[in-house]
Amino acid sequence: MTLAPTSDDPAPVQVAPRKLRRASFDLSQMAQCQRLLVDLVLTAVLLVVAEAGGDLDTTSGCRGLTRGRFSRVFAFGNSLTDTGNAAIFPLTAGGPFTQPPYGETFFGHPSGRASNGRIIIDFLVEKLQVPQPTPYLAGRTAADFVNGSNFAIGGATALEPAFLQSRGLTSFLRVTARSFFFVGEMGVNDYFLSLQNNRTVDETASLVPHVVAAIRSALVVSTRSSIWPPCTRSTVVVTGMAPLGCAPYFLALFPGAPGDYDRVTGCNTRLNGLAELHNRELKRTLGELSRIHPRRSFVYGDVYRPIASAVASPAAYGFGDTPLAACCGGGGDPYNFSFASFCGTPASTTCADPSKSIAWDGIHFTEAANRLMATAILSGQ
Secondary structure: OOOEOOOOOOOOOOOOOOOOOOOOOOHHHHHOOOOOOOOOOOOOEEEEEEEEOOOEEOOOOEEOOOOOEOOEEEEEOOOOOOOOOOOOOOOOOOOHHHOOOOOOOOOOOOOOOOOOOOOHHHHHHHHHOOOOOEEHHHOOOHHHHOOEEEOOOOOOOOOOHHHHHHOOOHHHHOOHHHEEEEEEOOOHHHHHHHHHOOOOHHHHHOOHHHHHHHHHHHHHHHOOOOOOOOOEEEEEEEEOOOOHHHOHHHHHHOOOOHHHEOOOOOOEHHHHHHHHHHHHHHHHHHHHHHHHOOOEEEEEEOOHHHHHHHHHOHHHHOOOOOOOOEOEEOOOOOOOOOHHHOOOOOOOEEOOOHHHOOEOOOOOEOHHHHHHHHHHHHHOO
């Protein structure tokens, strides 16, 4: 599928930086924003691309819309997709994402993004040449959402159509196939909280069917006729989990036995196995949904492979020789992660060149890694 950019849209919306109070990082406080089963602290991206059919739909008498042209973006998800909502939301305003050195590589100041620069949605919007969607909490009137909206805020949530209708946004979802839908991560927080409650990896793996069932429910919502116009054919690209066993915060907080670690990469193979199990179940579910909903093509987007490949051969991807260490944070070798010295707090330090790191703060990715994943999503690799 070729995604052709539009040429008649206004310039991307720029989110103005906000002066916010400093606050300590509190994971339990963040968790209040993400209590659904499909919530998470880290990985997995769901991408919904509304694509018009090119033929006359004889069942409804509607003509298909121009194929492959997008003019606005609607984004949903967690902190890997959030471009400013957490910086405004009372529970998280003033948190570490609003403090230096977040955002400094690209924006020159904190932008509300959980990275040193751009995140995956920024690269997708840039590649498609569509306007940047306005963070929902930054908008004041319907006019602020003409170019779409980003609803992501520190946790992946599947929003019911009633949520959108109550905010006067249903009409924007009926903007034909020129709309581009991006929904962020689902599942990791469930696994994280399970392990944090002293359950084993095997016990945590028993959650996978339930987590994927919740994701399925979110995807079914996206196929409802109340959201999609009757003539629209859509491709739903759902990305799986990145390798949990290569994430600094999983490695630092959930140490395994000596035999659990890959001799080459140092990743925890049991934690990676959990992510792989999730991804296999997700792929199976997407295939099933494609058969049930013939006008919706559910496609799996792989972000596991690019991150795992970069960790295994960092130099080949332009990264340095410590791919398992957070660029910004504290806690020392080998992962440089500790909540007590989380990035953005006074006790944290930042590496000299973030572009050489995969992990930014131990939970989220650097701009360089986000670019790598966005490229993989767009190319289908």
